[in-house]
Amino acid sequence: MSEAFDWTSPQSYRLPVDLDAYLAMPEEISRSVEVKDGMIVFCESASPNHNAVARNIERALLDGLAKRAQSEPCLRVNRDVDMLVSEVPFHFKRPDVIVYRCVDEPRRRWGRKPTAADTVLVVEVVSPTTVTADVIDKRAEYARFGIERYWIVRMAGDDGPAVSIEMLTLDSSGRYVPAGHRSRGERTAVALETIVPFDARASWEQLDDGVD
Numbered sequence: 001m002s003e004a005f006d007w008t009s010p011q012s013y014r015l016p017v018d019l020d021a022y023l024a025m026p027e028e029i030s031r032s033v034e035v036k037d038g039m040i041v042f043c044e045s046a047s048p049n050h051n052a053v054a055r056n057i058e059r060a061l062l063d064g065l066a067k068r069a070q071s072e073p074c075l076r077v078n079r080d081v082d083m084l085v086s087e088v089p090f091h092f093k094r095p096d097v098i099v100y101r102c103v104d105e106p107r108r109r110w111g112r113k114p115t116a117a118d119t120v121l122v123v124e125v126v127s128p129t130t131v132t133a134d135v136i137d138k139r140a141e142y143a144r145f146g147i148e149r150y151w152i153v154r155m156a157g158d159d160g161p162a163v164s165i166e167m168l169t170l171d172s173s174g175r176y177v178p179a180g181h182r183s184r185g186e187r188t189a190v191a192l193e194t195i196v197p198f199d200a201r202a203s204w205e206q207l208d209d210g211v212d
Helices: 010-014 019-023 048-066 131-145
Strands: 033-036 039-042 075-079 083-086 091-093 097-101 119-125 149-155 162-170 176-183 190-194 200-203
Touching: 048 075, 048 097, 048 119, 048 149, 048 200, 119 131, 131 149, 131 176, 162 190, 176 190
Parallel strands: 119 149
Antiparallel strands: 033 039, 033 091, 075 097, 083 091, 097 119, 149 162, 162 176, 190 200
16 A cells, blocks of 8 residues: 555545555654544644653653562553554554553564553643543543553643643543542642552652743
8 A cells, every 4th residue: 555655645645544554654744643543643743842741751750660670560661652553444643651561572563662452551741732632532542442541731721831630540341530630739749649550750840841
C-alpha cells in the first residue's frame, strides 16, 4: 500500500492507511498524525507550555523509576511515542507521557515501541484543541484498550501552568474510577504523588519548570 500513496497529494490522506503505509511516511508527516481504524487523524502541534508540563511529568516518573529495585519487573517511561492498538485495522495513539513494560525483543515492524497491551499508564495534558478528546474520547478508548491507569492533567486557561491532575484506574468492570486528584491551591504543595505503577512525586513548582 505504501507504493500507492502520494504524500504530496491531499487526496491521499482520505485513503485508508495500513502499517506499511505509515512506516513509509516522511517523518515530518508521520509526527503530525495519528491513525484511528485505518484513517488519518491530524494532530495540531502542542504549545511550548504543554510540552513543558508533559516533560516535567515525564521527569518525575523517570526519577521514580530510577529508584525501583533492579529485581522488579522492567518498565520504561517515554514521552510522545507511538502506542500500537491494532495492526488491522491499523490504529495507534501517541500519549503525552507513557509508562509501559519493557519490550525485550524488537517486533518485526513495530520495533521496541509499545502496544496497548504493554502499557500500564498513559498521561494526557489537556490543550485547547484536545479537551473533548482527552477528557471524554480517550478516557473511553484507553479503558476499552485495558490500560490500567490514565492521568488527565489540566492547565490554567488550557495553556498555563498545570492546575490539576486527575488519576483514574480501571475497576473490575473495565471502567475508570477515581484513584486520586490534586488541585493547585490546596494546602499541600505536592502536585503528583503515587505509589503505582511505582513511587513518584513532584511539586507544583517542579511542574512549572519551563512554563511561561
